[in-house]
Amino acid sequence: MGDVSQCRLVRLPRLSDGRGSLSFVQPGTMLPFEIRRVYYLYDVPPGQVRGAHGHRKLEQLMVAVAGALEVECDDGHKTRTFRLDAPNVGLYVSPMIWRNLIGFQPGTVCVVLASAPYDEGDYFRNYNDFLAATAQR
Numbered sequence: 001m002g003d004v005s006q007c008r009l010v011r012l013p014r015l016s017d018g019r020g021s022l023s024f025v026q027p028g029t030m031l032p033f034e035i036r037r038v039y040y041l042y043d044v045p046p047g048q049v050r051g052a053h054g055h056r057k058l059e060q061l062m063v064a065v066a067g068a069l070e071v072e073c074d075d076g077h078k079t080r081t082f083r084l085d086a087p088n089v090g091l092y093v094s095p096m097i098w099r100n101l102i103g104f105q106p107g108t109v110c111v112v113l114a115s116a117p118y119d120e121g122d123y124f125r126n127y128n129d130f131l132a133a134t135a136q137r
């Protein structure tokens with residue numbers, strides 16, 4: 001069963017000087033999994049919802065490298081909402097969490113680091129199926 005209390009904001013290094021800023025992510029304390037895939041969401045029209053699914057095993061770190069959005073994380077019992085609005089802050093999303101990505105501001109780019117290659121079999125696409133799975137364990 002998932003536990004939304006495992007979802008957390010992770011502060012990433014930010015190196016700033018007169019030339020601008022640089023942030024990075026590497027496995028270790030800031031990322032508790034090896035990166036097996038990177039994807040990104042962009043050109044999201046106002047009001048659109050992304051995500052709206054759960055993952056059985058996948059772990060992710062989401063970073064709004066530009067713009068801002070909110071991520072609702074739901075373990076079937078409790079929900080927490082996180083705001084992502086800085087390139088040096090990531091959201092770690094643990095397994096068995098239903099997530100809705102909402103409130104995309106224009107120009108937002110959300111980079112997602114994932115623990116496994118794309119696998120449709122890892123998804124819960126139906127919320128009731130997700131709830132049933134969280135109740136079983």
Ligand code: TYD
Nearest residue numbers: 037038039041049050051052053117118119
């Ligand atoms: P989906 O995970 O539903 O997107 P979101 O959670 O942002 O709303 O994926 C949308 C489509 O993209 C779906 O057809 C699967 C495909 N896809 C890949 O082929 N590879 C990937 O790594 C991801 C994340 C999605």
